[in-house]
Amino acid sequence: MKYFYLVFSSLKRKKLRTLLTVLSIMVAFVLFGYLTAIRQAFDAGVEVAGADRLIVRHKVSIIQLLPESYEDKIERLEGVDNAAHSTWFGGIYQEPRNFFAQMPMEPEELFDMFPEYIISDEQKAAWLETRSGALVGRGLAERFDWKVGDRIPINATIWTKKGGGRTWEFDIVAIYDGVEKGTDTSQFFFRYDFFDETRAGGTGQVGWFSVRVNDPDRAAEVAAAIDAEFANSAFETKTEPEGAFIQGFANQIGNIGFIIMSIMSAVFFTILLVAGNTMAYAVRERTGELAVLKAIGFTDRGVLGLVLGESLALTLVGGAIGLGLAWMLVSMGDPTDGSFPVFYIPFSSIFLGFALIALMAFIAGILPALQAQRLQIADALRR
Amino acid sequence: MTKINTNSTLVTVTGVDKVFKRGSEEIHVLGGLDLEIPDGEFLALMGPSGSGKSTLLNLVGGLDRPSEGKVEIGGKRIDKLSDRKLAAWRARHVGLVFQFYNLMPVLTAQKNVELPLLLTKLSRAERKKRAAIALDIVGLSHRTGHYPRQMSGGEQQRTGIARAIVTDPTLLLCDEPTGDLDRKSGDEILDLLQALNQEQGKTIIMVTHDIHAAARATRTLYLNKGQLSTEAVD
Numbered sequence: 001m002k003y004f005y006l007v008f009s010s011l012k013r014k015k016l017r018t019l020l021t022v023l024s025i026m027v028a029f030v031l032f033g034y035l036t037a038i039r040q041a042f043d044a045g046v047e048v049a050g051a052d053r054l055i056v057r058h059k060v061s062i063i064q065l066l067p068e069s070y071e072d073k074i075e076r077l078e079g080v081d082n083a084a085h086s087t088w089f090g091g092i093y094q095e096p097r098n099f100f101a102q103m104p105m106e107p108e109e110l111f112d113m114f115p116e117y118i119i120s121d122e123q124k125a126a127w128l129e130t131r132s133g134a135l136v137g138r139g140l141a142e143r144f145d146w147k148v149g150d151r152i153p154i155n156a157t158i159w160t161k162k163g164g165g166r167t168w169e170f171d172i173v174a175i176y177d178g179v180e181k182g183t184d185t186s187q188f189f190f191r192y193d194f195f196d197e198t199r200a201g202g203t204g205q206v207g208w209f210s211v212r213v214n215d216p217d218r219a220a221e222v223a224a225a226i227d228a229e230f231a232n233s234a235f236e237t238k239t240e241p242e243g244a245f246i247q248g249f250a251n252q253i254g255n256i257g258f259i260i261m262s263i264m265s266a267v268f269f270t271i272l273l274v275a276g277n278t279m280a281y282a283v284r285e286r287t288g289e290l291a292v293l294k295a296i297g298f299t300d301r302g303v304l305g306l307v308l309g310e311s312l313a314l315t316l317v318g319g320a321i322g323l324g325l326a327w328m329l330v331s332m333g334d335p336t337d338g339s340f341p342v343f344y345i346p347f348s349s350i351f352l353g354f355a356l357i358a359l360m361a362f363i364a365g366i367l368p369a370l371q372a373q374r375l376q377i378a379d380a381l382r383r
Numbered sequence: 384m385t386k387i388n389t390n391s392t393l394v395t396v397t398g399v400d401k402v403f404k405r406g407s408e409e410i411h412v413l414g415g416l417d418l419e420i421p422d423g424e425f426l427a428l429m430g431p432s433g434s435g436k437s438t439l440l441n442l443v444g445g446l447d448r449p450s451e452g453k454v455e456i457g458g459k460r461i462d463k464l465s466d467r468k469l470a471a472w473r474a475r476h477v478g479l480v481f482q483f484y485n486l487m488p489v490l491t492a493q494k495n496v497e498l499p500l501l502l503t504k505l506s507r508a509e510r511k512k513r514a515a516i517a518l519d520i521v522g523l524s525h526r527t528g529h530y531p532r533q534m535s536g537g538e539q540q541r542t543g544i545a546r547a548i549v550t551d552p553t554l555l556l557c558d559e560p561t562g563d564l565d566r567k568s569g570d571e572i573l574d575l576l577q578a579l580n581q582e583q584g585k586t587i588i589m590v591t592h593d594i595h596a597a598a599r600a601t602r603t604l605y606l607n608k609g610q611l612s613t614e615a616v617d
């Protein structure tokens with residue numbers, strides 16, 4: 001790359017302008033990286049949702065309960081492999097900002113239904129033996145520095161205990177890991193049998209069912225069959241794929257993906273103007289120099305390449321630093337202090353980031369580059 | 384590498400005209416001009432401002448194309464070359480020296496002189512070596528790391544000459560090379576050009592307004608109203 005220093009030295013020409021442009025590009029890419037991680041946090045559940053899993057909930061709303069007895073009825077339907085229920089506990093650990101999901105689950109069914117959660121045989125045995133046991137995700141355990149053997153008090157907001165107590169105490173017996181990076185390890189599971197006998201009201205009622213179907217291609221059919229089964233009963237159901245269910249959950253806050261895309265588009269449009277402006281000036285100021293290069297024997301195409309190279313150098317320096325900073329920021333932890341199930345920049349987004357850098361370089365540089373390419377030596381030297 | 388003046392013709396310009404459009408008006412700058420320059424000549428080109436000296440120089444250097452006529456250099460019709468081939472031809476055969484030096488302000492003298500060599504297949508080390516030799520020829524070995532703004536006008540022009548000769552071109556074209564310099568620096572530049580012509584046999588065309596400068600040349604032509612003559616016309 002013998003033209004390298006030529007490209008870079010032209011960026012030294014107006015150091016302050018180059019610096020400011022690089023900084024704006026950097027900011028855009030920090031934002032890109034960081035917002036991508038946030039978006040990923042909301043999408044993660046949807047992305048890793050089991051394609052073979054359906055969620056059966058109350059037709060009216062997710063907060064209405066269903067009879068536990070539905071599990072057997074669902075399992076008897078054709079195309080259903082297994083069903084297991086979960087319930088939203090909605091308790092508070094120490095203070096409300098320490099939000100995380102707690103759910104009573106059927107201890108054995110859990111592993112069959114959610115093979116993405118991995119624990120050691122030893123801890124699994126302890127979980128099956130301990131009625132007050134809790135199974136927590138690795139991310140959650142790290143967030144609060146919990147270890148196996150810790151006793152965790154959770155204050156109920158929905159489920160009071162028999163006798164009126166609100167503080168439930170659980171013993172951490174197991175910590176699960178996720179099979180992949182996107183797996184949600186921010187959850188707190190405890191045992192349904194313990195829950196059902198301890199709660200003051202709602203005995204025999206559960207939040208929703210996860211249903212695994214035999215053939216994912218026929219999931220829609222099975223979903224319809226489940227809803228038909230309970231039509232006209234006291235508890236009508238709505239069955240949807242797990243991904244759609246999680247998406248719906250996230251959308252309660254708003255269409256995160258759309259909001260983030262809008263912010264990103266506005267930022268990139270602005271930065272594109274900044275970079276384009278810089279490149280336009282960079283070329284206009286040096287028509288003479290570019291003409292001299294041509295006079296010396298650089299081809300029109302060569303000068304075009306030099307200007308595009310300069311544009312790329314500008315965006316690449318800013319963009320790479322920006323992505324690097326975003327990576328650092330993201331690895332320092334999520335903005336909610338741990339409430340996100342996952343928080344990282346996926347590799348594909350880094351790749352996309354570099355593609356954006358190249359695209360930005362091209363769009364910002366192409367018009368000035370063409371202008372440089374068309375420059376007539378004799379005309380330009382007279383100016 | 385002393386070349387003997389063989390008096391074979393290097394530049395042949397035949398019936399050349401250059402037309403510029405100013406609005407709807409057409410300006411014929413060179414009216415069917417003829418010119419022959421033998422190999423090894425140091426030609427001074429004089430004439431009033433606006434007479435077309437730079438225009439003629441640009442045509443001979445392949446920086447522009449004539450509206451009419453032929454430009455042959457070393458037996459080759461350069462006005463017929465494609466843009467791409469013409470650029471390659473310039474890189475190989477033409478060295479240019481400008482009135483205002485036209486150095487890259489962000490590059491050191493050394494890098495400025497290396498610039499034309501980027502277009503060759505020479506290795507990095509070879510480029511460096513040749514640029515150093517060129518700077519030595521113009522007497523600037525001690526200034527290689529300096530930027531143009533750190534040099535006097537005379538030194539900048541000598542850097543410009545080093546850049547022009549570094550590829551060992553067939554033709555050296557200088558458009559008022561001393562026009563922006565004081566007498567002393569100007570004389571040094573002329574000494575240098577004269578030496579390049581006499582010792583290395585470089586063919587030089589120099590546009591100038593200065594009779595002292597023209598006196599250094601082996602021949603002087605005057606351009607007026609689109610025609611060349613050996614006598615100044617007032």
Ligand SMILES: Nc1ncnc2c1ncn2[C@@H]1O[C@H](COP(=O)(O)OP(=O)(O)OP(=O)(O)O)[C@@H](O)[C@H]1O
Pocket residue numbers: 378379382403404405412430431432433434435436437438439
């Ligand atoms: N690109 C152009 N467009 C229009 N007119 C031009 C162009 N280039 C040159 N001219 C005109 O052609 C004529 C000759 O210009 P040229 O620069 O060759 O003169 P010159 O003899 O070099 O003058 P000077 O001594 O002032 O440098 C002038 O009238 C000039 O205005």
Ligand SMILES: [Mg+2]
Pocket residue numbers: 436437438558
């Ligand atoms: Mg001129």
